[in-house]
Amino acid sequence: MAGRRARAAAVGVRRVIRAARTRRPLRAVLRAATLLGLVAVLWLSALQPAAAQTSRTWLPGAAQTGTVDQAEWERLVSRVELVLADPRATNLTLEQLRAQTAEWRSRFLAAQNANTARIQTLRGQLGALGPPPAEGQVETPEIAQRRADLTAQLAREQAPGVAAEEAFRHADGLIREIDQILRDRQADALMQLSPSPVNPTNWPVAVRELTGITRALGRELTSAWGSPLRRAQLHDNLPLIGLYLLVAMLLMVRGRQLAESLTLRMQMRASARGQMLLATLVSLAQVAVPFLGVLALVEALRASGMVGLRSQALVEALPQAGFTLLAARWLGGQVFPKRGDDGDGLLTLPPERRREGRWHVTALGFVLAGLTLGTGLLAPVVSPPAALSVLGYPFLALCGLLLLRIGQLMRRHVVLVSEEDSPRAFADRLIGLVGQAAMLLGVAGPVLGAVGYLTAGAALVYPAINSLALIALLMLAQRLVAELYALLRGGDAAWRDTLVPTLIGFAMVIASLPVFALVWGARESQLRELWTGLRDGFALGETRVSPADFLAFLVVFGVGFAVTRVVQGALRTSVLPKTSIEKGAQAAVVSGVGYLGVFVAVLLAVTATGLDLSNLAIVAGALSVGIGFGLQTVVSNFVSGIILLFERPIAEGDWIEVGGVMGTVRKISVRATVIQTFDRTDVIVPNADLISGHVTNWTRYNKTGRLIVPVSVAYGSDTRKVEQILYDVAEAQPLVSLNPAPSVLFRSFGADGLEFEVRVILRDVNFLLKVHSDMNHEIARRFVEENIEIPFGQTDVWLRNADDVARVLRALPAAAQAQTPAAAQAQTAAAQAPGPAAPPKETPR
Known part of the structure; x- marks a missing residue:
């Protein structure tokens, strides 16, 4: 089997190399991805039993709902209570017992609803018999006997549910006790004070431990080489080992370079339609292709037969370390890309800052990979606490320093964005907050580790790094979704910022919350407990309400609302226009159907969900008074709208x-x-x-309306002639009704002229302004033809002693030439002194 897999891998590698040499990089990457898929399928098939066991453990809904074995439950209770009383019980034992207890709790919850239909029937029968007789009253013997039989039968039917509820409470209490013990242990571990790694007295212990690990690896290799059986195995597998090493070298060196160059070329053409999306997908080959080389290297080491106890742990940790390093390099290239535009990456930074960011992320990958390998070396034996503290602190300090630098780059992005005129987006503010938190944790973690709280420092730094990686992946996924959506909608970049990609990104953030919780130390059992609470719901009166009930409510209400809208649309467009009902009545019918449909949809949704709202009647009655006072204006407007x-x-x-x-x-x-x-x-x-x-x-019951046109003519005009002209103009208008006929009135003698009015009835009042304008035009034209003057306001001003004033004004220029300016001013003032001017008098013309 191993030989066939090796030959298949070799054929795939040769095809990849041949495609790369013929300058077909995309096909080479696709074939490499296919090879990765083959390896993944083989890997998943090997891990299928473990995955199945994990899924059975993870899914809390997989509990059996059959008959409850009370004896088995009592035995489990005894075991749990003994373990809870033993302080030496391990966390693994507590987690296993908790999972079994949670499964029983699910069974008991399902058993609480047993015989529900029968219980409801019996209660209905008892209700049909009427209320029990009051004290001192006698009930008919037949009815009393029937009531007693039904009551006894109801008690028998309710007994299993009552017992299940009691067992459910017991199981829930045991689970809470286990969770409390695990939380206390986790808190104690975080607050555990280890030997200080900066204390020189602890360094010799770490040196001895490191020297011992090196000697142990040497002894393992010497012992394996001294074994004839292992040397024979190495000799027999030399061709296979050589093939694995060749494949590993090509994939880790040449394959990574090919994937990086192809990704860079596609990123440079990111302005074309879909190139950004394709470039990001192709860039995944930077991780996939070298990781296949790491797996080939691991297979070569295993096939050599020279792997001992410690080296076996090192070999098993090599794939995780290699994936960590490759993923860090890829993520750094995506967050801080090499191409020239500042806005192409996730952060707005100049090229030199992006180069610095790639270096920091890659260095972080190297440190984490080294930490993984070091943990693998220390796993087979129990090392002294001082050695673990001294050997683990350098990794913690380097990670804290790199985390601090990455946080500073994030803050630099916020500063550059704030210098622009556009307002800062929510994502930029979030990046600023995350950057500040990264800087704080990057300093706090190494400080705590130096004091001796190495576990607490590691619990701050490493989850912060994983959280930053997860945030970057979410931002990249959001960008890919927006790019894909814009591509599906025609390639317009404006579609990237629409509602649909935003909602998808929000859903991805919500889905990632359990991952964030696991990163920051939450146990899987805690997440399962949270899921169980959401699934089973909470008690509302005598009814248990769960998210499934809310989902059913939304689905039923949504269907009812959609049906209502369909009926409204059919009435508005197809049914009502074919009737003789006027437009306003049609709108009233459509609105009434809408209100009725929404009300019925709510009733159907409540009924389908099975909510018992009778217990809320008292609360609703108490709140209705306050709500009535607060919403009286809204209610008044609502009732007025119905009217x-x-x-x-x-x-x-x-x-x-x-x-x-x-x-x-x-x-x-x-x-x-x-x-x-x-x-x-x-x-x-x-x-x-x-x-x-x-x-x-103006237009509710009829469209007729009166129009009054005021007209003024000059004094001295022939009033009868004016009246006849106005009659002719009014009767000539096509929208003026002749029954009743137009009327012309001589209203008054005005200040400026003779006042007339033309009063007409229009058949359509919507054209009132148009008719008014047309009549004014026609009246003006007829008055010009008949030499009838239209007056306008005029004011005459009379001055007393006008001749004296005129004579003085005529003498002013000559006097001004003969005298100085001061004398001229004095003479002018003296000339104006005699006789004050009379007040102006207005006379109408």
């Missing part, structure tokens, strides 16, 4: 005037009515004002 829709004093399209606002009714809703004025502006009027106030409706 408007059914009585229809106004309808959509009517020309109304209310509160000084004149316009056309555009929409009547439940709370307010929208009036579109003649300035094409929308005015929202509360419905209560339309019911309680004065409303002028």
